[in-house]
Amino acid sequence: MPKGPSSPDNEARPILTRRGVLGGAVGSAILTMCAPLATAQAATPLPLQGAMAKFKPSAPDAASRSAVPDVTALDETGKERRLSDHLGQIVLLNFWATWCIPCVKEMPALLRLQQRWQAEKAPALVLPISLDRAGLAKVQEFYAQHGLAPLPLRNDKGGAAGRAFALRGLPTSILIDRKGREIGRFEGDAPWDGPEAAALFNALFDEA
Template sequence: MAIAAAVCAVLFGGTWYAMRALLTVPASPVSPSVVSLGAFKEVSPPKPLPALAWTDLDGAPLPADAVRGRMTLLNVWATWCAPCVKEMPALERLQTQLGGPGFGVVALSVDRGGAHQVKPFLEKTGLSRLPIALDMPGAAMQALELRGLPTTLLLDAEGREIARFEGAAEWDGPAMVAELRKRMGGV
């Protein structure tokens, strides 16, 4: 009986260690909150952006064509979303690096507190060059069919969604900048 118990213990212990080795995922060199460039999901055919009532930080309505005329990276975020907060400086650096007549970044806040919540966040973080829009009616999440935050839509010059990126990213990283330049026609 003791031998049978010992054999079971050895077999169970060996099985446990084998299963543990199979189920253990090696540590990734990339933070799990940062999604790789390959996570861009193409939207084909391009999808028109639904009509949304956005405002600027002062409460002035933004025109429907605010994201037309150039390729736009529309990042949907909130101040309470840790991955969103983490990527905001990279979005501002991307806007500083590539922003111009052919490309722009717009950060659309879905914070219910609107400007009262977003302005202190911007002051605290020192973000001043990133164009911010507010979704005061709170319709963007549903209208854009978002599964979570942050989600970033790549819009063509006609304001149509051509690709989607779910999760946080290093927006000003060399691979991302190269990909965006390629999509802009090598600018």
């Protein structure tokens, strides 16, 4: 049977309702006050205009990035080198091969970028890894013919490094931050020494 108007439950309802309204108002005020802070903390998107529009970020922000595989490859002396040797630098890791026409087309831009970073003493490195199955001698010959000495030389004739990064084709460039995490990747050749790429790199240099 329904309770009458004088029941305790009915008397309490207006008080609870007012409290609910007050609580909602306070909650709304808190949310309004916090909104500018949340906006300020939102991740700034990477500048990916023009030639860099095909660059695919691997995570929505720096905190969400994942560590890259610590792959190995042979250097110009035949010594095995690890990718983790370059922690503390931004690394543009470029997978390529001497028989790959777009790769060969891209090499001059990578060379100019590396030379610029060296001149500016930037905390960054272009690191090409050749997947030539013919081995180190083939890559050394290519470097000599094209004057690529300023670029580090790496060869992974077994292709393990490429498999670790789940490559879909060549060339593929993977941008790695100073903590060894993947920022994103670019499939195909790109003008890495151009202004759009410079804007991307400058944004990464500004990261804490």
